[in-house]
Amino acid sequence: MDKKNNKEIDIKEIITPYLKKWKYFVGMVFLMLILAVYYIKSTPQIFKAQTSVLIKDAKKISPGGGDVGMLQSLGGLSGMGTNSIENEIGVFESKSIVEDVVREHNFQTPIYAKQTLKSLELYGTTSPYIINVIQEKNVDDLPKKPIFIKSKNNQVTLSSEEWNKEISTAFDKTINLPFAMIMIRKNPEFKAPKKTEISEIYFNFSDFESAVNQFQDALKVDLLDKDGTIISLSVDFQNKAKAKDFLNSLVRQYNVYAINDKNIESKRTKDFVDNRITLISKELGDVETQKEGFKSSNSIVDLRTEAGMNLQLKEQSKAAILEIGTQLEITKMLQNTLSRKGTGDVLPLNIGLENEAAGNAIQQYNALVLQRNKYLQDATPDNPLVRTANNQIEEIKSSLTQSLQRNVTSLELAKRKVESQLGSSQQMIGKIPAQEKLFRSIERQQQIKENLYLLLLQKREEAAISMEIVSEKARVIDKAFVFKKPVAPQKLLVLLIAIVIGILIPFVYFYLKTILNSKLIDKQDLEKLTSVPLLAEIPRISSKESDLVRLNDVTPLAESFRILVTNMNFMISKKDKANVIFITSTVKGEGKTFVSVNLALALASLQKKVLVIGSDIRNPQLQRYNPSMKDSKGLTEYLYGDIENINEIIHPSEINPNCDFIYSGSIPPNPADLLQNGKYAVLLESLKNKYQYIILDTAPLMLVTDSFLISGFADATIYVTRSEVTEKDFIAFANKNVESQKIKNVGFILNDVHKTNFGYGNKYGYGYKVEEKRWFDKVKRWH
Numbered sequence: 001m002d003k004k005n006n007k008e009i010d011i012k013e014i015i016t017p018y019l020k021k022w023k024y025f026v027g028m029v030f031l032m033l034i035l036a037v038y039y040i041k042s043t044p045q046i047f048k049a050q051t052s053v054l055i056k057d058a059k060k061i062s063p064g065g066g067d068v069g070m071l072q073s074l075g076g077l078s079g080m081g082t083n084s085i086e087n088e089i090g091v092f093e094s095k096s097i098v099e100d101v102v103r104e105h106n107f108q109t110p111i112y113a114k115q116t117l118k119s120l121e122l123y124g125t126t127s128p129y130i131i132n133v134i135q136e137k138n139v140d141d142l143p144k145k146p147i148f149i150k151s152k153n154n155q156v157t158l159s160s161e162e163w164n165k166e167i168s169t170a171f172d173k174t175i176n177l178p179f180a181m182i183m184i185r186k187n188p189e190f191k192a193p194k195k196t197e198i199s200e201i202y203f204n205f206s207d208f209e210s211a212v213n214q215f216q217d218a219l220k221v222d223l224l225d226k227d228g229t230i231i232s233l234s235v236d237f238q239n240k241a242k243a244k245d246f247l248n249s250l251v252r253q254y255n256v257y258a259i260n261d262k263n264i265e266s267k268r269t270k271d272f273v274d275n276r277i278t279l280i281s282k283e284l285g286d287v288e289t290q291k292e293g294f295k296s297s298n299s300i301v302d303l304r305t306e307a308g309m310n311l312q313l314k315e316q317s318k319a320a321i322l323e324i325g326t327q328l329e330i331t332k333m334l335q336n337t338l339s340r341k342g343t344g345d346v347l348p349l350n351i352g353l354e355n356e357a358a359g360n361a362i363q364q365y366n367a368l369v370l371q372r373n374k375y376l377q378d379a380t381p382d383n384p385l386v387r388t389a390n391n392q393i394e395e396i397k398s399s400l401t402q403s404l405q406r407n408v409t410s411l412e413l414a415k416r417k418v419e420s421q422l423g424s425s426q427q428m429i430g431k432i433p434a435q436e437k438l439f440r441s442i443e444r445q446q447q448i449k450e451n452l453y454l455l456l457l458q459k460r461e462e463a464a465i466s467m468e469i470v471s472e473k474a475r476v477i478d479k480a481f482v483f484k485k486p487v488a489p490q491k492l493l494v495l496l497i498a499i500v501i502g503i504l505i506p507f508v509y510f511y512l513k514t515i516l517n518s519k520l521i522d523k524q525d526l527e528k529l530t531s532v533p534l535l536a537e538i539p540r541i542s543s544k545e546s547d548l549v550r551l552n553d554v555t556p557l558a559e560s561f562r563i564l565v566t567n568m569n570f571m572i573s574k575k576d577k578a579n580v581i582f583i584t585s586t587v588k589g590e591g592k593t594f595v596s597v598n599l600a601l602a603l604a605s606l607q608k609k610v611l612v613i614g615s616d617i618r619n620p621q622l623q624r625y626n627p628s629m630k631d632s633k634g635l636t637e638y639l640y641g642d643i644e645n646i647n648e649i650i651h652p653s654e655i656n657p658n659c660d661f662i663y664s665g666s667i668p669p670n671p672a673d674l675l676q677n678g679k680y681a682v683l684l685e686s687l688k689n690k691y692q693y694i695i696l697d698t699a700p701l702m703l704v705t706d707s708f709l710i711s712g713f714a715d716a717t718i719y720v721t722r723s724e725v726t727e728k729d730f731i732a733f734a735n736k737n738v739e740s741q742k743i744k745n746v747g748f749i750l751n752d753v754h755k756t757n758f759g760y761g762n763k764y765g766y767g768y769k770v771e772e773k774r775w776f777d778k779v780k781r782w783h
Contacts, residue, residue, distance in 0.1 A: 013524065020756040021510060029502030036498035039489065042117040046488040049243030050234040050481065052224065053251055053474040055088050085229050092221045092233060092254060099212050101249045107242075108133050108211045109182070112146070114200035123242040126193045128201070134174060134181040136207055142179055146202035149184070156184055179205065215246065230477065240482040247480035258473035262466065270463035277456045284449040290442055317422035321415060327353065328411040334358070335404045338397065358407055361400040368393045520726045522757040523750055529731040532738055535571075535718065535747040536564035538595065540754050547594065548625070548655060549601040556758075561602035564718075564749060568599075571716045571745055577688035578611075581695045582714030584743070586702045586730040590722040591751040593621040596697040597653075599718070603693050604658035611650070611691045613662045613683075615710060616699040617671045620664035626654055634665030638683060639674040646686055660691075671699075675709045684713055701743075702733055708742055717746040723753045 109131040112119040129149060143162055150157045158167040169175045175182050224230045237243035330353045353359055372389035379386055520526055523534055539556045541547055549558045572579045583596045600610040614622035623630045629651060637643045653659040668674055687694055698707040719734055738746050
C-alpha cells in the first residue's frame with residue numbers, strides 16, 4: 001500500500017503543475033481546433049477512385065507433357081500469359097503507359113476555379129475550356145504561379161503574377177507563351193457546375209515529364225489475392241470524373257499494349273515456325289534416306305519379320321538334323337544287319353526307315369528268303385529252285401546294299417546342308433540386337449522429327465489464327481468507380497490531431513521550461529533541495545493590489561503572513577525581552593525588505609510592538625515604504641556616534657501605530673567596520689525592553705559579509721527566496737551556512753509565488769469574505 005500511495009503521490013506531483021496551467025491547454029486546443037476547421041474548409045476534398053481487372057492466366061508448361069513440351073508456349077494463343085502477375089503490375093505502373101493516358105486527356109494543364117477558401121478543379125463537362133499543349137520549350141524556369149484565363153466572346157486574356165503584362169489572344173489560335181506553345185478551345189460539352197463560382201479560372205502548367213511523374217506517383221496498383229490474378233488500381237483525386245477517366249484509360253491502354261505485343265509475338269512465332277518447318281523437313285528426309293540405306297545394306301524388309309523367320313529356320317534346321325541323324329543310324333544299322341545275316345535270314349522291316357526304295361527292296365528280299373526257306377523244306381540246297389532263289393536273294397542283297405549305301409551318302413549330304421543352314425540362321429540371329437538398336441535409333445529420330453514437324457504445322461496455324469482473333473488480356477471486373485466518402489481531409493482525424501497538438505504544444509513548452517529551468521518555482525522545488533522547514537509561501541501581487549498588510553486585511557497576502565507569524569512563533573521561545581528576527585537572502589531582489597515590513601505589520605496587527613531596523617546599510621530599501629524619510633538620520637549615524645539618543649532614529653511606520661522603523665541612514669564607506677564596532681549590540685539591548693519583536697532587514701549573504709557579522713544576535717532567521725528568481729544552486733549555499741552554524745534557527749519562505757504554483761492559497765482563501773470562484777463565474781468575468 002505504501003508503494004501504491006507513493007506512486008500515486010508521484011503521479012499527482014507530475015500532473016499537478018500541468019493541471020494548474022489548464023487555461024493554456026484549453027486556449028491552445030481551442031486555437032488548434034479553429035485552425036483545423038479552417039484547414040478542413042480550405043482544403044479541397046480528395047476522393048478515392050478504384051477499378052479492378054482480371055489478368056487472363058497463362059497455360060502452365062508441364063515437364064514431359066508430350067509433343068515436345070518446350071514448344072507448347074509458342075504461338076499467339078498462349079500469348080503473353082507466360083508473364084508473371086508481378087510483371088503485369090509493373091506494366092500498369094510503367095511510365096510509358098501513364099504517358100499515353102496523360103497525353104490522351106490533356107492532364108498536363110489542370111484547370112481550377114477559385115472559391116472563397118479553396119480552389120476546385122474543373123474537368124470534363126465542368127470545364128469551360130480545353131487546353132492543348134502543342135510544343136514545350138526547352139526552358140529552365142517554368143511558371144510557379146497560376147495563369148488566369150478570362151474570356152469574352154471569342155477573345156481570351158491570360159495573366160499571371162510572374163508576367164509584366166497580359167497576353168490577349170483568341171480561341172483556337174496558337175498562343176506563344178514563354179515556356180510553351182498552347183491552344184485554348186471552348187468546351188462544347190460545358191455545363192456550369194452547381195454551387196461553384198467560376199468567375200476566376202486559372203490553370204497550372206508543368207512540363208510533361210513532371211505531370212507523368214505526378215500521375216505515376218498517385219497510382220496505386222495492388223494484387224487483391226496473392227494466389228489470384230486480380231489487380232486493383234486506385235488513385236486519390238479531387239475531381240471524380242478525372243479519376244475515373246484516368247483509370248479506365250489506363251486499363252484500355254494496357255489492353256492496347258497487350259494486343260500489340262500479342263500480334264508481334266504471333267508474327268514472330270509464325271516466322272520462326274516457318275523456318276523450323278523448312279529445317280525439320282530437310283532433317284526428316286535425311287532420316288528417311290538413312291533408314292532406307294540401312295534396310296538395303298542389311299537386306300531387311302522388316303526387322304521383326306526377319307528375326308522371326310531366322311528363329312523359325314533355326315528350329316526347323318535343328319529338327320531336320322535330328323531326323324536325318326535318325327535315318328542315318330537306321331540305315332547303317334540295316335547295313336550291319338545285312339552284312340551279318342545269312343541267306344536264310346530275313347531283315348527287320350518297319351523300323352522307321354523313310355527310304356521307300358530300300359523299304360521295297362527289303363520286302364522283296366524277305367519274300368525271297370521266305371520262299372527259299374519254304375523250298376528247302378521239300379528240297380535240298382541243290383534243288384534248282386533253291387539255287388535260283390539263292391541267286392535272286394544275292395542279287396537283291398547286292399542291290400539293297402548299294403541302295404542303303406546311297407541312302408547313307410544322301411543323308412550325310414542332307415545333314416551337312418541343314419547344319420550349314422543352321423549356322424547361317426544362328427549368325428543372323430546374333431546380328432539382330434545390334435541391328436535392332438541401330439534401327440530403333442533411326443526410327444526414334446524419324447518419330448521425333450515427324451512429331452516435331454506436325455507440332456510446328458499446328459503452331460503455325462495457331463499463330464495465324466491468333467493474328468486474326470485477338471482478345472483483351474485484362475478483363476474489367478469493376479469499372480472505375482468513386483467512393484462516396486472522401487479520403488481527405490478526414491475531419492475526425494484532423495480534429496483529433498488538432499486536439500492532440502493543442503495539448504502537446506503547451507505540454508512540451510512547460511515540460512522543456514521545467515527541465516531547463518534553474519530557478520525555484522514552487523515549494524516542491526525548495527523542499528527537494530533542503531531539509532530546512534518552509535515557513536510560508538508569499539503570493540504574487542498584481543500592480544492593482546496593495547503590497548502591504550493592513551488592519552483587518554483578509555487578502556491572500558495578509559493570510560500568508562499570518563501563516564508565517566504562526567510558524568515563526570513555533571521557532572522562538574517566549575521571553576520577557578524582544579525576540580530578534582533576522583531577515584536575509586542569498587542575493588538582492590528576493591524581497592527581504594518586503595518580507596520584513598509585512599511581517600512587522602502582521603505582528604503589529606496582533607497588537608504587538610514591532611521595530612524594523614534597516615540593517616542593509618550598503619543598499620537601503622526600507623525608505624521605499626515612506627519616501628519622505630529618504631534623507632532621515634538612521635542606523636549609520638548612530639553607529640558613527642553622530643547621534644547618541646536612540647529615540648532620534650526611531651520613526652513611526654505611518655502604516656500601523658504598533659510598528660516603528662529605524663531607517664538605514666546615509667551609505668557609509670566602511671559598513672563592515674561600523675557593524676562590528678559594538679554599538680549595534682548596544683542598540684539591540686536597549687530596544688529589547690521597549691519592543692516585543694525586533695526585525696532586522698539585512699544585506700544578502702552571498703554578496704557581502706555584513707549580515708554574518710550581526711547574525712549572532714538573531715533568535716530566529718528567516719531566509720527569503722523568490723519564485724522564478726532564486727537559482728536552485730543558491731539553496732546549496734544556504735544549506736552550507738546552516739550546517740556551519742553561521743546562521744541559526746533558520747526557516748525558509750518562498751516569496752512572489754504565482755497563484756498557479758501556490759500550495760493552496762490560489763484556490764482556497766481565509767476569512768469571511770473569501771469565496772472560491774467557480775469556473776463559469778470566471779468565464780462570466782472574462783465576458
